[in-house]
Structures are given as structure tokens and as C-alpha cells.
Amino acid sequence: MKKIFLSIFSLFLFIGYGCNLDQTNINPNSPTQVPLNTLLPPAQAQLANVLGGAVFRYTNIFSNHTRGAFAQELDIENYNPSKTFVGYVWEDIYNGPLINLQTVIAQANASQSPHYSGVARVLMANALGTTTEMWGDIPYSEALNKNNLNPKYDAQETVYNQIQGLLDLAITDLSATESVYSPSSDDLIYGGDLNSWKRAAVALKARYLLHLSKRRPDVYAQILPLLSNGLASSSDDMEYIYPNTSTEPNPIYQYYKETPNMLVDSYFKNLLNDDPRRTFLIKRKPFSADTIVGEYYGSIASAVPYVTYIEQKLIEAECLLNTGGNAQTALSDAVRSSIKKISNNTVNDATIDAYINTYATLTGNTDTDLNTIITQKYIALFTQSQPWVDYRRTNLPALVPNPNGTTALNPNGQIPRRMVYPEQEELNNANFPASAPNMQTRFWWDVE
Amino acid sequence: MGSLVDSLRYDGSTNSPYDPNGNIVKYNDPSATEQLVVPYDNSGNFFQIGSTFNHNLSIRGGNDMATFALSLGRVDQTGIVPLTAYSRTSLRLTGDLKLSPKIKLSGSANYILGSGDRAQRGSNLSGVMLGLMRAPITFDLANGSSNPVNDSTAYQLPNGDQRQFWDVYDNPYWSINKNKNKETIDRLIGYAEAVYTPTEWLKLTYRAGLDTYSQLVNGYWDNASSEFGTGRIYLQNTNLRTFNSDFLISLSKKITKSFDATLVVGHNYQSNLRRTNDSEGYGFVLPNFYDIANINTLDVSTDDYTDRDRLIGAYADLTLRYNNYLFLNFTGRNDWTSTLSPNRNNFFYPSTSIGFVFSEAFKLENKVFSFGKLRASFGIVGNGAPFSYATGTYFSNLGATQGLLSYGPDGSIADPNLQPEKTSSYEFGTDLRFLQNRVQFDITYYNATSVGQILPVPVAPSTGYGSLITNLGEVNNQGIEATLSIKWFDDDGKSDRLGWQTQFNFTRNRNKVVSLDGKADNLALGNYGLASTSSQAIVGQPYGMLWGSIWQRDTNGNILVDEQGYPIRASNSGIVGNPNPDFILAINNNLDWRGFALSFLWDIKQGGDMFNGTAGVMKNHGTHISTENRDEEIVWEGISQSTGQANTIPIKLNEQFYSRYPLAGVSEASIEDASWVRLRELNLTYNLPAKILGKLSGCAITLTARNLLLFTPYSGIDPETSLSGAGNSSGVDYFNMPGTRSYGINLKFDF
Structure with a gap:
């Protein structure tokens, strides 16, 4: 009997003390360290997903490209978005590409791999630029740090300086002769071609300088000399091409599969009446009179652009126009490249020439010529965020606000000039701005 | 929307996907026929009467040395949603055996086999309630079919597309046929116990219990369903094992004629291990064949996950009894948990209680007053983290990006300095019985304060993170629980007399979030994927207040109305309701x-x-x-x-x-x-x-x-x-x- 008891007792001793409690709490499912080539690919995809996802939906409704018809998109259409939903966009940026790019930069610095930090800084500049062009003052210098739960908001002017600083540093990094690790096939944008990254950095420098045109009219002259080092043709475009798989579909394609609450606005549709790009940019929804995003931007494997040669050429045209130069070549080149690219080279030169002749020929009148350039940019950069920026800079093209758009968030009912800040920040960040702006409060570069 | 139903007519076209009677037009439309548009009762037609069959068989037997009991059970259920069902078979065997007068062994094993076919529900876009309640009454979800559950013309157009009113919500007949959620579970619960009583005052008990199950979930959505847009299948295989072991030494001694004491010293060990294997795939290649092998390999991903924690406890429990009317109890327990850092993973918590049967002590029993007892207790309970791995910093797998392994920093910030959660409570109560126990009244007041709950607190997204796992705040619960039972008439079981007994159970709880340690004013407890309304912990308010969009009001609380006469929605959210009942x-x-x-x-x-x-x-x-x-x-x-x-x-x-x-x-x-x-x-x-x-x-x-x-x-x-x-x-x-x-x-x- 004692033997039985003793054996039971020893079993209990074994069970009680034979286990190591701290080993038990080491997570066997997740690593504590990962290499750079596992961090870069998702950061690139996340930025493309947010640009083609939430950023596309908000900015293109505001720019009259699309019209929210239902549910949350109808709230955006009525300039009355839920601050919680706005927070989801913010989360998609800060909890997605920004924190991951910050991690790449820190890890690349620690491992003396400037080629990785260079690539990450270009992407970071793009992500920050997208955030500040929507919200104005944003957290950056104290953000993306788990030891500071209340990051302060940097003034927009500072953010634009930081963006230029990131891009300059990126160009230096990318020119480094030594780098312990260098991106290759894990760079899903340029496959590790550092020169392409440098050209994209220049194009982004031009874009984010141009944003300041109302505040600093000298940016036109500042931009022009940069462009010779920029993107050389559409084949240089910085874009994310989606693989043809159901698990990683293009976000616009995904959107129309799941929640097609947004249609093409008649304002944009009418601009395309004579346009050879029309059938590629927009299409009829099956069994319906509604128009939605077409195959060029809305297929399962469509690309999401970060910055393109076409945009850079249109920036060049605007700068030339404003500095007394001849902008026609740059404009024609941009429109030709856009038609060729969007139509996959299926439109012949005669049609392109005829289109340029009617719609993209400058007259010498600066006002109408600016309208021509910005309108072409408006068409060419469909689904992207820049036309809303251009409208706020130039009041062009003459967009039509939603007549039901007078709300507490948008007091005068005009086209919104910025996003409201998210509720998630207001609730959880002690450094949230005391007087929260509405959608008509102009931020720093948006001078009256 | 817009036109009144009685102003609408069918146009009589025979190939309308909208309705077998034709497209709906205004009465004055040139194509209008005389046929009136009659509303359909989609919800009434959709649900069916469910049924449950329950069979049980029990057998008991034994002798002085050994006893056993065997029971068999079977439940077959069909749901109110067509094509949903649930079944369960269970088998339970318990027995005990006296090896000698001093040794007794006992054990039990319970095997359960369950399986269910469920429908999609809730805020999932394929949920049957969404398709059902959001379609207008002029749209027949059944498309005129008398058997829409089994007739694909109800929910599928001739070209194979789904026949639905809103693109975003599935036709419920489509959903129950094309989106399934099947689940089977094999579960074994059992224990074995040995009791050794060497002398009258000493008892040694060892008990080991096991609960283990294997659960297989298989859910899929057709390619043309709304929720995923591309079709999806997932297989989840979960194996769970919970092991619990107790060793107790129990000493019981009558110290004097009227005073006795019982001391139990024990050791407890618990371990939980859950292993999950998930596979999922997007986009079926062949139609109507819902198997993961029917998906391109690039669109299939798999993951496994192991969740484990352990707890070791040592405790003592002393009960003193004086003359059957005064009871005193003291307990103390020390736990070591795997869920906290090694230097903070052990914690002690005591409790004490007193019970006094004053009716016995003062000999108060009479015809009216039968029994009276007062009781009071005070105790503390400690807990480790409610989830494992909360103290370490890791990278999260973000799935594959174009086939490449992808990682990013985990979205929640870990805290290696987490402390155990503590709840301290006290309660008072009395048990009073009257008229030979025909009327019994029991009331308890309790007051419990929890401090340092371990939970993920949302942080500003600009930190780059989603939440911080931390000890947080103080929540107080107090309330009254009372029961009153009255035997109006006795039934002696034989005669014609009526027996009637009534029991009242009353509970009233008041809770309050006393503090969130200044780390937050509001804490979202869950928003179920709904942006509009969430449950929140708000300082000074009851736990779980409903928080959502509100009207804009002036300083006197009047709703503000805009220039067109519409009430204005405030841009901020606020408290909208308290889900906690009064009683x-x-x-x-x-x-x-x-x-x-x-x-x-x-x-x-x-x-x-x-x-x-x-x-x-x-x-x-x-x-x-x-x-x-x-x-x-x-x-x-x-x-x-x-x-x-x-x-x-x-x-x-x-x-x-x-x-x-x-x-x-x-x-x-x-x-x-x-x-x-x-x-x-x-x-x-x-x-x-x-x-x-x-x-x-x-x-x-x-x-x-x-x-x-x-x-x-x-x-x-x-x-x-x-x-x-x-x-x-x-x-x-x-x-x-x-x-x-x-x-x-x-x-x-x-x-």
C-alpha cells in the first residue's frame, strides 16, 4: 500500500517541479529577430494597399472622380465621414507601412546596410507625404516608438522638411558603395535596382516641393533642375504590380468584389467623352447602368502607382508654365505616355495626336494653360491622391461640391480641404491638438 | 426607394431577374400591366420550425466493493434556418472500487462526439439576417419558387451569378447552400482519483483530471458570395489538452467534545496546451466543389499555433468548528504562473470567513422561527495574465507577400513588468427560515474590487502600435443576491392535496469603473467590427457602457437642427446607453x-x-x-x-x-x-x-x-x-x- 502511495507522491513531485515556467512562456510561434528581406516586401505591399485602398476612396470622392453611393462611402460623399473610419485609414498607414519602414531603417542602420535604408526612406517619404497632404500636422519625429505613447504632432512645414531630408538621405544611402545587405528579389518594386530608386526619389522630391507652391512660389524654379535625374520614361515608374492571385489581389479589384459602394462620378465620366483612355479607365457594372473603375486600375493584377513618369512630366509642365518656359513638350509627352501606358500601346499615334491637338494644346494664356495641364493631370492620375492636392493648390479643375455636403465637419459645404483627425488619436494621444480642425480648416501650405 | 408600393406594377416581362412577374415599373409607365406589386414576406417564408430529439439511457449497478454507472445520450437538432443541424452523441462511464477499507479508487470517462452545420450570421456580409432584413419587400428572395431552399432558380441566375438584391449581401437561400460552416468535435473528459485513509484523522487524496478535444472546423464561401468576393475555404484543426492535478492531505481532529478542526494542505498543478492548425485558400477553380485541393497552391496558406500555460499552486485551508454553530475558516494559497515574468510570477492570497448559527447558539428555534445564520467573509484572489506570451516582444508573421516570407513588429506592445491581477472582496449575508422551514429567506451583500486587470489597452496608432498590454485600473462590483422560497402547501405524495412552492431569485449588481490609472479615459472593450457603437470602460461609469455617435446639442441639452431642418450629428462620439440592468x-x-x-x-x-x-x-x-x-x-x-x-x-x-x-x-x-x-x-x-x-x-x-x-x-x-x-x-x-x-x-x- 505504501508503495502505491509513494509512487503517486513521486509522480506529483515530478509534475509539479519538472516543468520550467519561464520556458513555457516563450512564444514558439513568433521569432524575436527577422532579416531585412522579410521586412521589406510586406512594407512595400502595405503602402500600395493603402494607396489603392482607403487613400483612393477618400481622395477620389473629394476630387469628383468617384461618388460614394452607399454605406460608409456615402458618408464620405456627404463630407460627413465617421471619425472612427477615418482612424482606420490612419491605422492602415501608421500601423502598416510606417512602422515597418521605420523598423527596416533602424535594422539597416544597425547592420550597416544603407541600400536597405535608402529604399525604405524613399517609401517612408511617400507614406509621410500622403499622410500630411491629407491631414496637415502629423506625428512623425516622436511617432513610431513604443516607448512614447503620446507622440507630439509635428508642424506640417517640419514634416515637408523631413520628407525632403529623407529623400536626400535616401539618395546618399543608395549611392553608398558598401552595404552589408542589399535588396534584390525581395524588392518587389525595382528588384534591387538602386538607380531606379534614386530616380524615384527625385520624382518624389519634385512632387512634395510642388505641394508648397502657394506658400513658396519659388519651388517651380527649384524643381526644374532636379528633373534631369528623375524618372526617364514610363518604364521607370515606381509602382507595385500585384501578382495574379486571389490571396493578394489589387485593392481596387478587391474593393469592387466585396463592397462596391462607390461609382465613377459623372464629372469625371464627362471629361472622358472623347478620351481614348475611357474604356480602360472606367466600365459599366454588369447588369447595371452604374459605372465603376475599369480594367486598367481595377483588375486583379493591376499596378498601384506610387509615383510615375507621367506625373513627373506634368509637374515639369506646370513648373515651366509658371517660370515662363515652354511647357508644351512636357505636356504632350505626359499625355502621350499616359495614353500609351493606360491603353497598353493599343491606341495609334494619329489618335493620340488628334487628342493632344484638341485637349492638350497650350494657347499662351497662362490661366487656361494651367487649367489644361491640371485637367490632364486630373485624368492621367485617376485613382491617385494628387488631383485632390492639385485642386487645393490651384482650384483646378472646377470641381463641383456635393450640394448635401454642409455638415458639422464641413461647415461651408465646399470641397473638403483636409481630413478630420481620427477618434483613435483623440482618445489615446495626450498630445492630440487641442483645437481639432474641421474639413474646411486650411493647413499650412493651403494658403487662402 | 421612393415610390409607394401601391403605385407600382409589373411590366409582365418573362425574363426579369428581379421577379417572375416582370420588372417593377410605375403604374403610369407605358409597359405597366394591371398586375399590382404585392409585398413578399421574406422573413416569414425563410425560417422553418426547428426540432430537437433527445434520447438518454442510463444504467447503474454495483455491490459493496464496486459501483458503476453508464449513460448514453443522443441529441439530434434541426435549426430554424433551413439546412442547419446539430447532433451530439455522448457516452459516460463512472465507477469506484474499494481496494481495501483504507483505499478507494474512482474514475470517470465521458466521451462526446458533436457535429454541426451552421449558417453565416451577424455582421458577416454573407450572414442570412443581412440578406433577409435588408432586401425590400418588393423583392422575392425565393424568386417565386415553392421550394427555394433546394431550388437554385431562387438564388442563382441562369448565367450562374448570384440572384441578390444588394450586391453586397448574399441572398439567404444562396448563403445556406453555398456558404457553409461545419464543425465536428471529439471530446474526452475524465478523472482518476485515489483516496488513502491510513487512520481516522488522516486522509490523502490524489486526483488527476483531463479534458481533451479535437475540433475540426470547415467553413467555405462560394466564389460568387459577398463576404470574400473571391471564394474562401478554411480548415481549422484544434487540439486542446487541459490537465489538472491535485494532491491533498487532510487532517481532521476533534480537539474537545465541542470543538473540532480540519486542516487541508494541498498542491495543485494545471497545464493548458492548445495547438491549432489552420489552412485557408481563396478562389475555387472548379465550381460547386468546395475542397482546399480545388484552389491554386499559390492561394493557399497554412499556419500552426501553440498556446500553452502552466500554473502551480500550494494551499492550506483550516476550518474550526465550535458546537455546530460557530464556523471559522482561513485559507492561504500561493501560485506560480508561467504567464508572468520569472521575478513576478508568484503571489500569495488569503481569505477568511465566519459563520454563526445564532438560532442554535441561543436556542431560539420555535414554531415560527426555525433557523438563523449570519455569515461574513473577506478574501483576495490573484491571477496571472489571462493569455500567454504577454511579456515578450516578437515579430508577427504577415503572411506571404508574392510568395516571400513577411514579418513586421507585433501590433501589441508587451510589458515584461506585468503584475498579477488582484480581486479583493467582502460579503455579509444571512439565512433565515420560518414556519418549520416553509419560508426560507437568504440575502447576501457583496462588494468586490478588482485592480490591475491585465488587458490590451488601445494606444494612439501614431505610435505604430495598436495596443499596450498592461495592468489597468480598478473596477468595483457590489450588489445584492436574495432568494425567498415559500412552500404554500405541502404535497405528501399520496393524497389529493395540492403541493405548491414558489421561489424568488433577485439579483442586483452595480458596477463602476473607479479608475483607469490615468492611462486612458475610455477603453474600448469590443466593437464587433461595427464602427457606430462599441462597449467601453469609462472612468466613473458602469463597466461596458455603450459608446457611439450622438446628436449635437446646445448647452441646455437640446438637439441642434440645421438650416434644412435636419438634426445634426455631432462629430464626436459619446455615451449612448448603459446595458447593465437595474435588477x-x-x-x-x-x-x-x-x-x-x-x-x-x-x-x-x-x-x-x-x-x-x-x-x-x-x-x-x-x-x-x-x-x-x-x-x-x-x-x-x-x-x-x-x-x-x-x-x-x-x-x-x-x-x-x-x-x-x-x-x-x-x-x-x-x-x-x-x-x-x-x-x-x-x-x-x-x-x-x-x-x-x-x-x-x-x-x-x-x-x-x-x-x-x-x-x-x-x-x-x-x-x-x-x-x-x-x-x-x-x-x-x-x-x-x-x-x-x-x-x-x-x-x-x-x-
């Missing part, structure tokens, strides 16, 4: 007369708010009954924002009104009182008299009904509902499945 009262009656037994249970819940998101969305879609008034002009009661005067501008509560506000409306406007009085259960049993039973030793027939009557001010289907299921937040109705009323008959034979 709950259950009244159970048992009547016996001869072989008949009747019992009925009334259930009363007073107070507690519910967010009726279902009604909010249906108003937005114009499918809610209240939108029948869409052509009436009303003047919203409020103050004009521009003039500061009372609003006088008339508006209509039509599409222009509802589309100004979010999909589910302004949360504040959809808050309703979810009080209820319900007849929860009614049972009538007849025990057949022994003389007609022959060899049977007993036979009973029971008629049973649940949820027979419901009285409530709530406008939805049933206020007893929760989107999150049993969780730590409640009060949200969002296309939840309706509650059910059931009737049954139960036969029981004893041999």
Missing part, C-alpha cells in the same frame, strides 16, 4: 397534484439598454416598418443652430433623411430599453401510477415549452441577444439570429 428577478413555481407536476418560470429583467443596429440599418435601407411614414412631414424637436430659436422647418423621414446619417443611423437614436418580462419555461409532467407500470419502476411524460410569452418595450425581435455572444460586452443587436420559442415532449422510463 433581475426570476420567479419559479412548482405545483404537484397526484401524478401531475407543473412548473413555470417567469423571468424579469428591469432596465439595461440595447443598441438596435438592426433597426437602424433597416431604416437606412427603407425596409423597416417605421419608414412607411416616409411621406409625412414632421418638424424635428430642437433648436435651430443658425437662429437659436425652436426649429420650425418641416422635413420628411425619407431617404434624404436617413442617408444623411451613417448606415446604422445615429447610435443615440437606436438605443432602446431592453427590459423584459418573459415566461421562460413551462413544464407539465405526468408520472404514470405504479399500478399500471408493470415491470417498469417509473414512467413520466413531460410537456415542455420555452420562451412562451415575452413582454418588452424593445422593438427588435428579442432583447435577449448579444452580437458578441457570451463576452465581456453586451447590448448590441446587429442582425443577430432571432431567439426561438420551443415546445417539446419528453418521455422517461425507469427500469
Whole structure:
């Protein structure tokens, strides 16, 4: 009997003390360290997903490209978005590409791999630029740090300086002769071609300088000399091409599969009446009179652009126009490249020439010529965020606000000039701005 | 939306996907026929009467040395949603054996096999309630079919596309056929125990218990279903093993004639291990073949996950008893948990209680007063983290990016300095009985304060992270629990006398978030994927307050109205309701007369708010009954924002009104009182008299009904509902499945 008891007792001793409690709490499912080539690919995809996802939906409704018809998109259409939903966009940026790019930069610095930090800084500049062009003052210098739960908001002017600083540093990094690790096939944008990254950095420098045109009219002259080092043709475009798989579909394609609450606005549709790009940019929804995003931007494997040669050429045209130069070549080149690219080279030169002749020929009148350039940019950069920026800079093209758009968030009912800040920040960040702006409060570069 | 139904006609076209009678046109349209558009009762036609068959067989036997019991059970259920079913088979064997007068062994094993076919529900876009309640009454979801469940013309167009009203919500007949969720579970629960009693005052007990199951979930959505847009299948295989071991040394000694003491010293070990294997794939290649092998390998991903924790405890429990009327108890326990850092993973917590039977001590028993006891207790309970791996920093797998392994920093910030959670509580109570125990009254007041709950607290997204795992705040719960039972008449079992007994159960709880340690003012407890309304912990408020969009008000609390006469939605969210009830009262009656037994249970819940998101969305879609008034002009009661005067501008509560506000409306406007009085259960049993039973030793027939009557001010289907299921937040109705009323008959034979 004692033997039985003793054996039971020893079993209990074994069970009680034979286990190591701290080993038990080491997570066997997740690593504590990962290499750079596992961090870069998702950061690139996340930025493309947010640009083609939430950023596309908000900015293109505001720019009259699309019209929210239902549910949350109808709230955006009525300039009355839920601050919680706005927070989801913010989360998609800060909890997605920004924190991951910050991690790449820190890890690349620690491992003396400037080629990785260079690539990450270009992407970071793009992500920050997208955030500040929507919200104005944003957290950056104290953000993306788990030891500071209340990051302060940097003034927009500072953010634009930081963006230029990131891009300059990126160009230096990318020119480094030594780098312990260098991106290759894990760079899903340029496959590790550092020169392409440098050209994209220049194009982004031009874009984010141009944003300041109302505040600093000298940016036109500042931009022009940069462009010779920029993107050389559409084949240089910085874009994310989606693989043809159901698990990683293009976000616009995904959107129309799941929640097609947004249609093409008649304002944009009418601009395309004579346009050879029309059938590629927009299409009829099956069994319906509604128009939605077409195959060029809305297929399962469509690309999401970060910055393109076409945009850079249109920036060049605007700068030339404003500095007394001849902008026609740059404009024609941009429109030709856009038609060729969007139509996959299926439109012949005669049609392109005829289109340029009617719609993209400058007259010498600066006002109408600016309208021509910005309108072409408006068409060419469909689904992207820049036309809303251009409208706020130039009041062009003459967009039509939603007549039901007078709300507490948008007091005068005009086209919104910025996003409201998210509720998630207001609730959880002690450094949230005391007087929260509405959608008509102009931020720093948006001078009256 | 817009036109009144009685102004609509069919155009008589024979190939309309909208309706077999043709497309719907206005009465004055050239193509209009004479045929009136008649509303369809989609919900009434969709649901069916469910059924449950329950069979049980028990056998017991044994002798002085050994006993055993074997029971077999089988449940077969069909649901109120067509093509849903559930079944369960269980087998249980228990037995004990006296090896010697000093050693007793016992054990039990219970095997359960369950399987279910479920429908999609809730805020999932394929949920049957969404497709059902959001379609307009002029759209026949069944497309004129008499058997839409099994007739694909109801839900599928000739070209293979889904026949649905809204692109975003599935036709419910499509959903039940094309989107399935099947689950099987094999579960074994058992224990083995050995008791050794070497002498009268010493007892050694060892008990080991095991609960282990293997669960296989297989869910899929067709390529043309709304929720994923591309079709999806997932397989999840979960293996769980919970092991629990206790070793107890129990010493019991009569110290004097009137004083005895019992001391139990014990050791406890618990381990939980859960291993999950997930596979999922997007986009079926061949139609109507829902197998993961029918998906391109690039679109398939797999993951496994191991979750484990362990706890070791040592405890002592001392009970002192004096003369059967004074009881004192002291306990102390020290735990070591794997869920906290090694330098903080052990914690001690004590408790003490006293019980005093004053009726016995002072010899107070008489014909009126039968028994009286007072009791009081104080105790602390400690806990480790409620989830594992909360103290380390890791990278999260982000799935593959174009086939490349992808990682990013984990979205929650870990804290290696987490402390154990502690709840301290005290309670007082009394148990009083009168009239030879015919009237019994028991009341307890309790007060419990929890500090340092470990939970993920949302952080500003600009930190780059989503949450911080931390010890947080102080929550107080206090309340009263009381029962009163009255035996009106005794039934002696033989005569014609009626037996009648009533029991009242009253509970009233008040909770309050005392502090969140200054780390947050509000803490979201869950928003179920709904942007409009969430449950929150807010300092100074009861736990789980409903938080959502509100009307803009002036300083006097009047709603502000804009220049067009529409009330203005505030840009900020605010408190919209308190889901916690004022009290709950259950009244159970048992009547016996001869072989008949009747019992009925009334259930009363007073107070507690519910967010009726279902009604909010249906108003937005114009499918809610209240939108029948869409052509009436009303003047919203409020103050004009521009003039500061009372609003006088008339508006209509039509599409222009509802589309100004979010999909589910302004949360504040959809808050309703979810009080209820319900007849929860009614049972009538007849025990057949022994003389007609022959060899049977007993036979009973029971008629049973649940949820027979419901009285409530709530406008939805049933206020007893929760989107999150049993969780730590409640009060949200969002296309939840309706509650059910059931009737049954139960036969029981004893041999």
C-alpha cells in the first residue's frame, strides 16, 4: 500500500517541479529577430494597399472622380465621414507601412546596410507625404516608438522638411558603395535596382516641393533642375504590380468584389467623352447602368502607382508654365505616355495626336494653360491622391461640391480641404491638438 | 426607394431577374400591366420550425466493493434556418472500487462526439439576417419558387451569378447552400482519483483530471458570395489538452467534545496546451466543389499555433468548528504562473470567513422561527495574465507577400513588468427560515474590487502600435443576491392535496469603473467590427457602457437642427446607453397534484439598454416598418443652430433623411430599453401510477415549452441577444439570429 502511495507522491513531485515556467512562456510561434528581406516586401505591399485602398476612396470622392453611393462611402460623399473610419485609414498607414519602414531603417542602420535604408526612406517619404497632404500636422519625429505613447504632432512645414531630408538621405544611402545587405528579389518594386530608386526619389522630391507652391512660389524654379535625374520614361515608374492571385489581389479589384459602394462620378465620366483612355479607365457594372473603375486600375493584377513618369512630366509642365518656359513638350509627352501606358500601346499615334491637338494644346494664356495641364493631370492620375492636392493648390479643375455636403465637419459645404483627425488619436494621444480642425480648416501650405 | 408600393406594377416581362412577374415599373409607365406589386414576406417564408430529439439511457449497478454507472445520450437538432443541424452523441462511464477499507479508487470517462452545420450570421456580409432584413419587400428572395431552399432558380441566375438584391449581401437561400460552416468535435473528459485513509484523522487524496478535444472546423464561401468576393475555404484543426492535478492531505481532529478542526494542505498543478492548425485558400477553380485541393497552391496558406500555460499552486485551508454553530475558516494559497515574468510570477492570497448559527447558539428555534445564520467573509484572489506570451516582444508573421516570407513588429506592445491581477472582496449575508422551514429567506451583500486587470489597452496608432498590454485600473462590483422560497402547501405524495412552492431569485449588481490609472479615459472593450457603437470602460461609469455617435446639442441639452431642418450629428462620439440592468428577478413555481407536476418560470429583467443596429440599418435601407411614414412631414424637436430659436422647418423621414446619417443611423437614436418580462419555461409532467407500470419502476411524460410569452418595450425581435455572444460586452443587436420559442415532449422510463 505504501508503495502505491509513494509512487503517486513521486509522480506529483515530478509534475509539479519538472516543468520550467519561464520556458513555457516563450512564444514558439513568433521569432524575436527577422532579416531585412522579410521586412521589406510586406512594407512595400502595405503602402500600395493603402494607396489603392482607403487613400483612393477618400481622395477620389473629394476630387469628383468617384461618388460614394452607399454605406460608409456615402458618408464620405456627404463630407460627413465617421471619425472612427477615418482612424482606420490612419491605422492602415501608421500601423502598416510606417512602422515597418521605420523598423527596416533602424535594422539597416544597425547592420550597416544603407541600400536597405535608402529604399525604405524613399517609401517612408511617400507614406509621410500622403499622410500630411491629407491631414496637415502629423506625428512623425516622436511617432513610431513604443516607448512614447503620446507622440507630439509635428508642424506640417517640419514634416515637408523631413520628407525632403529623407529623400536626400535616401539618395546618399543608395549611392553608398558598401552595404552589408542589399535588396534584390525581395524588392518587389525595382528588384534591387538602386538607380531606379534614386530616380524615384527625385520624382518624389519634385512632387512634395510642388505641394508648397502657394506658400513658396519659388519651388517651380527649384524643381526644374532636379528633373534631369528623375524618372526617364514610363518604364521607370515606381509602382507595385500585384501578382495574379486571389490571396493578394489589387485593392481596387478587391474593393469592387466585396463592397462596391462607390461609382465613377459623372464629372469625371464627362471629361472622358472623347478620351481614348475611357474604356480602360472606367466600365459599366454588369447588369447595371452604374459605372465603376475599369480594367486598367481595377483588375486583379493591376499596378498601384506610387509615383510615375507621367506625373513627373506634368509637374515639369506646370513648373515651366509658371517660370515662363515652354511647357508644351512636357505636356504632350505626359499625355502621350499616359495614353500609351493606360491603353497598353493599343491606341495609334494619329489618335493620340488628334487628342493632344484638341485637349492638350497650350494657347499662351497662362490661366487656361494651367487649367489644361491640371485637367490632364486630373485624368492621367485617376485613382491617385494628387488631383485632390492639385485642386487645393490651384482650384483646378472646377470641381463641383456635393450640394448635401454642409455638415458639422464641413461647415461651408465646399470641397473638403483636409481630413478630420481620427477618434483613435483623440482618445489615446495626450498630445492630440487641442483645437481639432474641421474639413474646411486650411493647413499650412493651403494658403487662402 | 421612393415610390409607394401601391403605385407600382409589373411590366409582365418573362425574363426579369428581379421577379417572375416582370420588372417593377410605375403604374403610369407605358409597359405597366394591371398586375399590382404585392409585398413578399421574406422573413416569414425563410425560417422553418426547428426540432430537437433527445434520447438518454442510463444504467447503474454495483455491490459493496464496486459501483458503476453508464449513460448514453443522443441529441439530434434541426435549426430554424433551413439546412442547419446539430447532433451530439455522448457516452459516460463512472465507477469506484474499494481496494481495501483504507483505499478507494474512482474514475470517470465521458466521451462526446458533436457535429454541426451552421449558417453565416451577424455582421458577416454573407450572414442570412443581412440578406433577409435588408432586401425590400418588393423583392422575392425565393424568386417565386415553392421550394427555394433546394431550388437554385431562387438564388442563382441562369448565367450562374448570384440572384441578390444588394450586391453586397448574399441572398439567404444562396448563403445556406453555398456558404457553409461545419464543425465536428471529439471530446474526452475524465478523472482518476485515489483516496488513502491510513487512520481516522488522516486522509490523502490524489486526483488527476483531463479534458481533451479535437475540433475540426470547415467553413467555405462560394466564389460568387459577398463576404470574400473571391471564394474562401478554411480548415481549422484544434487540439486542446487541459490537465489538472491535485494532491491533498487532510487532517481532521476533534480537539474537545465541542470543538473540532480540519486542516487541508494541498498542491495543485494545471497545464493548458492548445495547438491549432489552420489552412485557408481563396478562389475555387472548379465550381460547386468546395475542397482546399480545388484552389491554386499559390492561394493557399497554412499556419500552426501553440498556446500553452502552466500554473502551480500550494494551499492550506483550516476550518474550526465550535458546537455546530460557530464556523471559522482561513485559507492561504500561493501560485506560480508561467504567464508572468520569472521575478513576478508568484503571489500569495488569503481569505477568511465566519459563520454563526445564532438560532442554535441561543436556542431560539420555535414554531415560527426555525433557523438563523449570519455569515461574513473577506478574501483576495490573484491571477496571472489571462493569455500567454504577454511579456515578450516578437515579430508577427504577415503572411506571404508574392510568395516571400513577411514579418513586421507585433501590433501589441508587451510589458515584461506585468503584475498579477488582484480581486479583493467582502460579503455579509444571512439565512433565515420560518414556519418549520416553509419560508426560507437568504440575502447576501457583496462588494468586490478588482485592480490591475491585465488587458490590451488601445494606444494612439501614431505610435505604430495598436495596443499596450498592461495592468489597468480598478473596477468595483457590489450588489445584492436574495432568494425567498415559500412552500404554500405541502404535497405528501399520496393524497389529493395540492403541493405548491414558489421561489424568488433577485439579483442586483452595480458596477463602476473607479479608475483607469490615468492611462486612458475610455477603453474600448469590443466593437464587433461595427464602427457606430462599441462597449467601453469609462472612468466613473458602469463597466461596458455603450459608446457611439450622438446628436449635437446646445448647452441646455437640446438637439441642434440645421438650416434644412435636419438634426445634426455631432462629430464626436459619446455615451449612448448603459446595458447593465437595474435588477433581475426570476420567479419559479412548482405545483404537484397526484401524478401531475407543473412548473413555470417567469423571468424579469428591469432596465439595461440595447443598441438596435438592426433597426437602424433597416431604416437606412427603407425596409423597416417605421419608414412607411416616409411621406409625412414632421418638424424635428430642437433648436435651430443658425437662429437659436425652436426649429420650425418641416422635413420628411425619407431617404434624404436617413442617408444623411451613417448606415446604422445615429447610435443615440437606436438605443432602446431592453427590459423584459418573459415566461421562460413551462413544464407539465405526468408520472404514470405504479399500478399500471408493470415491470417498469417509473414512467413520466413531460410537456415542455420555452420562451412562451415575452413582454418588452424593445422593438427588435428579442432583447435577449448579444452580437458578441457570451463576452465581456453586451447590448448590441446587429442582425443577430432571432431567439426561438420551443415546445417539446419528453418521455422517461425507469427500469
